Amino acid sequence: MILILLMLGLLGFIVGFLALKHRAQRWIVGGASLLILVMAASLMIGNDTQHWGMQPVTKTTTTPLQSAVKNDYVSLLLYQPIKHATTEKVYVYRPVNQTKRQHTAADLTTHVTVQTSKANTAVLTTKTTRWAYRNAAWRWLFSATGNHTTLIKRRQIFSLPNHWATLSVSQAQWLAKQAKALKATEQTTMATKVKQLRSADPSLSATQAKAQVERQLNQQTPSVLAKLIKQAQQQSKY
Known part of the structure; x- marks a missing residue:
């Protein structure tokens, strides 16, 4: 009009x-x-x-997350530094029940925060603020003038449980190699210890011996995993 x-x-x-x-x-x-x-x-x-006739309107969405990459030991949120910047990053994540990964925007209107939560599931909370017309009259007046939902700012908050880790893509690749080696070592260790247990106590069945060894390895896994993640975070993020 x-x-x-x-x-x-x-x-x-x-x-x-x-x-x-x-x-x-x-x-x-x-x-x-x-x-x-x-x-x-x-x-x-x-x-x-x-922006006469307009007002800021904020919309909040919550997206449950799963690990960005498959890892048998830890769930991961990934990031990729923008070129060789020290603070600017693009975060890579994967919503629950989706196979395709998504990433945060690399622009001045988007601010991303990663925090630890006490919840058991990871979520991404996105607060998007855009310009919107105050009422139908203003919208009707400017109905043919172009974009009416200009982005003002976007705030994205990753809330991750304690058992999640945040690594760069390069660090995650290093961790994946170490996890593969760890799994192979565990399988070798399990076979050896099962034999040792059955030799020491012939009354044990293979299933019973294997269960005992698995319990021992599971008790050791958290400390080994914490050490691996710390080593991964010390690797180059580029």
Whole structure:
């Protein structure tokens, strides 16, 4: 509608001052059209630069997460440094029940925070603030002028349980190699210890001996894993 008013004001101004013969008609039609033209142009400029008729509206969404990559020992949130920046990062995550990974935006309107929570599941809380029209009248007035949902800011908060870890893509690749080696070592250790237990106590079945060894290895896993993650975080993040 604002564009129609702008065109009507322009046409009325031209016709009023150039086509009409009587002086009074010229000033009435031309003057009124000039006023409409100025008002319409001012409203367009104000809407475009100062967001007249609009207000910030914030929408909050919560997305449950699963590990960004498959790892038998730990769930991971990944990040990739932007070029060789020390603080600017793009975080890589995967929503629950989805195979495709997603990433945060690398722009000045997006602020990302990673925090630890006491919950058992990881979630991403996204608060998006955009400009929106105050009411239907303002929306109708500027209905044909372009984008009406300009992004103001986006706040993304990753809330991760204690058993999650945050690593760069490069660090996660290093950890995956170490985890594979650890799994192979555990299998060798289990076979050896099962034999030792059955040799020391022939009354034990293979299943009973294996269960005992698994309990011992499971008790050792948290400390070994903590050490591996700490070593991974000390690797180059690039």
